[in-house]
Amino acid sequence: MATTADPGKPPVAQRAQRPPDIKSVPVRHYGTWVFAAIVIYLAVAVLVSLAKNPNMEWNVVGEYLFKPLTLRGVVVTIELTIIAMLIGGIGGVVLAVMRLSKNPVLGVIASFYIWFFRGTPVLVQILIWGFLGALYPTIFMGLPFMGIIFGSWETSAVIGAFAAAILGLGLNEAAYDAELVRAGIISVSPGQSEAALSLGMPWGMTMLRVVLPQAMRIIIPPFGNNTISMLKTTSLVSVIGGNELLTRLQTVWGQTFQIIPLLVVACIWYLALTTVFSIGQYYLEKHYGKGHSRKSEAPKKQKKQPAGLATKLENGASAIPEEHR
C-alpha cells in the first residue's frame, strides 16, 4: 500500500516538523531537600557558636586583618611562593629533560638530585640552608683543590633568612616538579617528536617547541596543586625567621597571647591567596588547552596574512618549490 493512501498518518512534509519540547513532571528528589536542610541547620549552628564565642575575639581579628604588619607578611608569603615555584618549575623542567636525555651523566645527576631532595624533609632542608654558616662560615668562589680564589664572603651575609627560605623551598620543589614534568613529557605521543625530528628539528628544539607545550596541558593542574601547597608550606620558614605571614603573627601572639584570633587572620589570608592562585590556574589551563577542543569556534578573521599575497596566489602560482616544477 502506498504511504499517501494511509489515512492514519499525516503527510511526510508535516511529519518532518520539529514537535514542541516535551513537557513532563520531573522526578522529585525529596531526600536531597531533607539532607540540604540538615546540613544548613548544622552549618548555622557552628557559625553561631563561633560568632558568639568570646575566645574568638572577632575585634582582634578585624584589627589585625589589614594591619601593615600582616600585609607585609602576606607580601613575603606571595614572594616566597612565586620565586620558589619559579625555581621549582624551571628546575623541574631541566631535571626532567636531563632524566630523559640520552646523556647518561645528566641522567644520573638528575636522578641523584631527585632522590636526595625528595628523600629528606623540606623542614630539614630549610634549616640546613638557614644554618649553613655553621657548616661553612665563609663561601669562596674559585677552583677547588687549586688554591685559586676569586673572592670570599661570610655565609650569613650572602644567605640571609629570605635567601635560605627560597633555596630550601625552591630546590625541594624542583625535585617534585621534575617528576611531574616527566609525567607530562611521557604523556605526549611519540609520533609528535618523530614528526618534529623528521622535519629536521634537533632534539632540544623538538622538546621546546613540540613536546613541552603539549606536556604543559598535563602538567598545569598538578603544578597548580603544588603552588597552593607551597603557599602554605612557606609557613615552615618561620623556623629560620623568614618574616612571612605566619612568622609575623607568631611574634605578635608571643607577646599578646591572642593565638586563636591571629590564627583566624592567617587562615583568612591563606584562603584568599589560594582563591586568587586557583583563578590564575584556570586561565593557564585555558591557554595550554588550545587546539584540544573540537567545540571551539572557527577562528576569527585572519590578521597575519600579508597584503598582496592572495592576489599573487590567484595568478596561478604553483606551491611546489621551484626545483620541482
Place this chain on the structure above:
Amino acid sequence: MSEPMVLAENVWKSFGSNVVLKGVDMRVEKGQVVVLLGPSGGGKSTILRCINHLEKIQGGRLSVDGTLVGYHERNGKLYEMTTRKVAKQRSAIGMVFQAFNLFPHMTTLENVTVAPIRVKKQSHQEALEIGTKMLTRVGLADRADYYPSQLSGGQQQRVAIARALCMQPKLMLFDEPTSALDPELVGEVLDVMKELAETGMTMVVVTHEIGFAREVADLVAVLDGGVVIEFGPPSQVFDNPHDPRTAEFLSAVL
C-alpha cells in the same frame, strides 16, 4: 646515470631478537615514485623509517642522494653522525605519517611554518608565503587559522603533506598515509599525492592502495619476511609476478 636518490644495499635491522629487515636491496632514482607493498610485518614501514634515520640499521649500506644515512665514511671507516648532522640530513627528507602527527597546539599555518622558520631560518614573511602557497596547493588555504582538531582526517593529512613540502625536500616518504582515513576521505589525499608525483618529486610510498600503485608508481617493491621479493614496474608486478607469494598477497588485497 646520476646518483640514485635512495640506495639500499643488503640492509639489516632488528628490534632485539626480532629481525625485521633481512637484507633489503632497493634503488630509487631521482624523480621516481616507488610504492612499497606487502603483508604487515614485512618490513615496509621499517625500511621507510630507516631512510629517515628514525631507526638505526645494523647491517648493510643505506644512502640518500649519495650520502650515507647517519654515518660519515672516512678511509673505509664509519663514524656516527652527531644528532645535529642527522637533523640536517632529515630536514631534506619529508615524511608523512599514518597518524598525521600534526602539532595539536599550533594552527594549520603554524604547523607548516614552524620548521622553515626554526630549522631553515627562513624569515617569517618568507615562511608565511611558502606556507600559504603549500596550503593552497593542498586546497586548504582557507583553513590556515584552524587547529588540527577542527579538521577532518583527510584535511589533516593534506596539511601534513604541506608541512613536509614547506621544507622543500628532495625526497618524500609516505608511511601508510591513507590507512587511518575514512574511505570517503582517501581520494582527496591520493589526489594530492598524485599531483605531487606529476611535478617530479621523488617519492617512496608505503600503502595498500593498489589502484594508486598501478596508476602512479614507476616501480613497485613487494616486501615479505624482511626482504624484497618482487621489484619492478607495476604492470609486471601486478600482472606477471615472479614470486608465488606476490600473487598470494595480491589476491588477498584485491
